[in-house]
Amino acid sequence: MDAEPSVRVEDKLYYNRYLVDVGRPHVKVRAHTSPSPQLVALLKACPARCYELNDEGRVEVTVDGCIECGTCRVIAEPTGDIQWSYPRGGYGVLFKFG
Amino acid sequence: MIEERFDAIVVGAGMAGNAAALSMARQGIKVLQLERGEYPGSKNVQGAILYADMMEKLIPEFREEAPLERHLVEQRFWMMDDRSHVGMHYRSDDFNEERPNRYTIIRAQFDKWFSSKVREAGVTLLCETTVTELVRDERERIVGVRTDRRDGEIHADVVVLAEGVNGLLGTRAGLRARPTPDNVALAVKEMHFLPRETIEARFNLKGDEGVVIEAAGTISRGMTGMGFIYANKECISLGIGCLVADFQRTGLTPYGLLDQFKRHPSVLPLLAGSEVKEYSAHLIPEGGYKSIPQLYGEGWVVVGDAAQLNNAVHREGSNLAMTSGRIAADAIGLVKSRGEPMTATNLSLYKKMLDESFVIKDLKKYKDLPPLMHTHSQNFFLTYPQLISKAMQNFVRVDGTPKVEKENATLKSFVKARSWTGLFGDACRFARAWR
Numbered sequence: 001m002d003a004e005p006s007v008r009v010e011d012k013l014y015y016n017r018y019l020v021d022v023g024r025p026h027v028k029v030r031a032h033t034s035p036s037p038q039l040v041a042l043l044k045a046c047p048a049r050c051y052e053l054n055d056e057g058r059v060e061v062t063v064d065g066c067i068e069c070g071t072c073r074v075i076a077e078p079t080g081d082i083q084w085s086y087p088r089g090g091y092g093v094l095f096k097f098g
Numbered sequence: 099m100i101e102e103r104f105d106a107i108v109v110g111a112g113m114a115g116n117a118a119a120l121s122m123a124r125q126g127i128k129v130l131q132l133e134r135g136e137y138p139g140s141k142n143v144q145g146a147i148l149y150a151d152m153m154e155k156l157i158p159e160f161r162e163e164a165p166l167e168r169h170l171v172e173q174r175f176w177m178m179d180d181r182s183h184v185g186m187h188y189r190s191d192d193f194n195e196e197r198p199n200r201y202t203i204i205r206a207q208f209d210k211w212f213s214s215k216v217r218e219a220g221v222t223l224l225c226e227t228t229v230t231e232l233v234r235d236e237r238e239r240i241v242g243v244r245t246d247r248r249d250g251e252i253h254a255d256v257v258v259l260a261e262g263v264n265g266l267l268g269t270r271a272g273l274r275a276r277p278t279p280d281n282v283a284l285a286v287k288e289m290h291f292l293p294r295e296t297i298e299a300r301f302n303l304k305g306d307e308g309v310v311i312e313a314a315g316t317i318s319r320g321m322t323g324m325g326f327i328y329a330n331k332e333c334i335s336l337g338i339g340c341l342v343a344d345f346q347r348t349g350l351t352p353y354g355l356l357d358q359f360k361r362h363p364s365v366l367p368l369l370a371g372s373e374v375k376e377y378s379a380h381l382i383p384e385g386g387y388k389s390i391p392q393l394y395g396e397g398w399v400v401v402g403d404a405a406q407l408n409n410a411v412h413r414e415g416s417n418l419a420m421t422s423g424r425i426a427a428d429a430i431g432l433v434k435s436r437g438e439p440m441t442a443t444n445l446s447l448y449k450k451m452l453d454e455s456f457v458i459k460d461l462k463k464y465k466d467l468p469p470l471m472h473t474h475s476q477n478f479f480l481t482y483p484q485l486i487s488k489a490m491q492n493f494v495r496v497d498g499t500p501k502v503e504k505e506n507a508t509l510k511s512f513v514k515a516r517s518w519t520g521l522f523g524d525a526c527r528f529a530r531a532w533r
Contacts, residue, residue, distance in 0.1 A: 007357045012288070012377035019136075045345045047286045047352040047379035068141065069379040070264040071284045074277050074342050086266065088246050089134050090226030097289045097333075097376045098143045098205035 009049040013065040021091035025063045027072065028083045035059045038076040045071055067093050104130040104222070106430060107243055107254040109229050109267060111138035113416045114402025115260030116212045117156055117423030122258075123219040125431035130252065131221050132245065134228040139209030142262075143287065143380035145328055145335055147310065148203045149417035156424060157215055161197065165207045167330035168308025169198035172301075176364065178315035178325075179487040183364045194307065202308050202328045202335070204289075232257060232271040232398070239441075240271070240397035256397055256430055256440040260423060263381045263403040273398065274391035279346050280472060281385030281406070283323065285339025286352045288360075290372035294332050300368050301329045312413060315483030317359045319350055322384075322475040324413075325359045327368065334369065336360065339382055341472060352379065382415065383408040384472075387465035393452065394445040399426045407457055410471075411464045418457045425451045466531040477524060481515050 027050070029039065039059040042051040048065045051072070061072075061082070073084035086092070108119045111133035119131045135141040147170070153160050172189035193199065217223055233242040233251060242253035259268055269276045292300075301309045313325040323340030338352075338359045345352065360369060383389065383406040390406050393399060401407075402419035409418060429448035430440070438444050452458050471478055489508040512521060 007351070007353050009353050012353065012374075015374055015376050016378075041346045041349070044349045044351050045284070045342065047284065049351075049353075067377070067379045069284060070277075070381050071342055071345075071379070073264065074279050074282060074381070075346055077276065084266075085230075086134055086228050089228040090136050092141075093378075094136055094140045095143060095206045095376065095378060097207070098139055098141075098146075098209070098378065 009047075010065075013048055013067075016065075016067070017094045017096065018064065019091050019094060020064050021087055024088065025061070026085045026087040026092070027061050027063050027066065029059055029061050030081055030083070032058060032081075036076075036079060036081050038079050039081050041075055042072050042082075045075060047071065104128050104252070104254040105434065106130070106256045106258060107132065107252060108221075108258045108260055109243065110260035110262055110402075110404075111135075111213055111216075111223065111225075112142050112209065112260060112262060112402065112419065113212075114404070114419035114423040115258070116209070116216050117420040118258045118260055118401055118427045119221045120156055120216045120219050121424045121427030122430060123216070123221045125427070125434075127427075127431060127434060129221045130254065131216065131223045132227045132229050132243070133223065133225045135225060137210055137225055138213035138223070139206040142205045142209050143378045144205045144416060145287070145326055145337065145413075146203050146205050146208075146416065147328065147413075148201045148208065149414065150197065150199050150201065152417040152420045154197075156420060164211050165204070167202040167204060168303070168306050169193065170200040170202065170310060171303075171307045172309040174309065174311040176311055176313040176315070177483045177486055178313055178317050178362065178364065179484045180316050181363055182487045182491065183313070183315070184483075184486050184490050189309075202310070202330050204330060229261070229267055232267055234271075238396065240395065243267075255434075256399070256445070258423075258426055258430075259398060259400040259404050260402050260419075261404045263383055265400070265404040268391070268400055268404060273395060273400070277381065277383070277406075279343035280341060281383065281389045281468075283339040283341050283382045283384045284345060284352055284379060285337050285382055286356050286377070286379045287335060287337030288356065288374050289376040290334040290336055290369050291332060291375055292334065292372045296371075297329055297332065297334065303329065306331070313359075314479060316480055317362065318344075318355070318475075318479050319348070320476045320480040321345070321348060321350070322471050322479060323355075326413075327365065333375070334372065336365075336369070341384060341475075342381070343472075344475065382410075384410045384468055386410060386468040387458075387461040388469070390458075390461065393449045395442045397440050399430070399445055399448050401426050407461070409460050409464065410468055412460070414460075421455060421457050422452060425455060425457075463533075464531070470527055470531045474524070474527070477516065477520075485512055485515055
């Protein structure tokens with residue numbers, strides 16, 4: 001029952017509607033040289049896979065597909081690894097069903 | 099700053115915020131409601147089940163107007179291992195009544211309707227407005243909110259925080275702690291569309307009858323979690339949630355778990371041929387009674403998920419949200435009718451009234467269950483489901499083994515996995531927490 005690689009989150013996010021606030025991300029990752037365990041956890045725990053490891057081994061966030069659940073805030077805001085807000089009014093994910 | 103003066107500001111237009119705004123407006127309180135989504139419901143995520151009793155207390159005639167999906171006539175509990183499930187089903191024609199007790203709903207649609215009733219009652223609603231912080235006066239009392247609109251500071255006598263599970267404003271203002279990984283669950287959900295007749299045939303339903311399936315077991319891979327399958331009119335809501343702390347600890351992905359749940363042999367045939375139209379995620383308060391924060395203060399009250407008011411055992415949240423919103427509104431109305439200020443002392447009436455309601459009584463009853471499930475998740479969500487599945491298979495499979503030997507084998511498997519003291523301890527712990 002272990003076939004995780006077959007799951008493509010991008011395909012799931014494609015069903016959703018978003019209004020992206022270009023140039024004003026509502027979540028930011030603190031600059032770091034090597035990621036903390038909390039940041040590493042976000043690579044797996046984020047349900048929209050917004051967090052990725054870049055070529056330099058640092059964790060980056062791309063909020064375009066964010067579904068605004070708050071999981072990353074619960075894990076990585078206490079350590080100061082990320083800054084978390086809601087998007088500006090009207091921006092972000094727009095659920096048709098919810 | 100918006101010059102118009104309001105008696106109350108409600109932050110959020112979910113179940114708790116709408117209930118609070120509606121109930122206050124009906125008492126003649128001038129209410130401004132702020133919602134960050136394009137329309138009420140566009141940011142709200144739930145399974146979702148609506149509990150009629152609590153809705154009736156707000157809008158008695160809701161059945162005639164609200165966008166409801168199906169009234170529930172059947173509840174299924176599934177305890178799952180990788181290839182099987184042991185089920186307990188309760189179905190009753192009693193639920194085919196004139197005023198059904200529970201409905202499946204689609205939140206984005208329902209909330210939009212609910213909000214229309216709130217506005218009809220006289221509430222001013224401002225959408226596409228994110229509240230960024232609470233405003234305090236020189237004596238540290240909450241006197242209003244700051245929004246992301248130009249000149250977006252607004253003042254009122256009282257602020258009702260119905261901001262949802264993340265409770266960002268309350269945390270930023272130091273009114274309560276941020277949710278912790280071990281008291282919130284992350285749930286992910288997909289909406290699977292199928293023709294109406296197909297859903298009715300697969301779930302054994304006629305007309306607007308509905309069914310919900312709550313599933314636990316190896317689908318959460320030893321984490322504290324549950325899956326759910328709700329039949330709507332033309333779609334199936336399917337999802338799974340586990341404690342954030344467990345995701346963090348195991349490194350398992352929420353979407354991986356969801357896909358394994360979908361591919362389970364008991365689930366797959368229900369979804370065959372469906373078209374997925376949305377993927378969502380949401381946090382659910384799971385800490386229960388012990389995680390309820392301070393509920394009121396100088397110029398503010400907190401309601402719904404933001405106050406962690408969720409019954410994790412019965413999977414009830416929206417009714418606790420609605421009820422806490424309504425009770426907060428009633429308390430505020432009483433304070434106002436006496437011509438008294440919205441001080442912490444006066445607003446403590448909200449907590450007093452909430453303590454006497456089913457909301458706090460139910461949460462108190464199960465106060466020890468969340469910690470038990472969280473610390474013994476391997477046993478309750480992995481070991482026991484596997485043992486019980488094996489026991490059932492042993493019971494029903496006919497293979498010429500004498501029944502006495504079968505029973506002994508089943509008993510031995512339990513003792514081997516948990517030992518006599520372990521079994522006895524688990525039973526006692528569970529009974530004590532449930533009591």
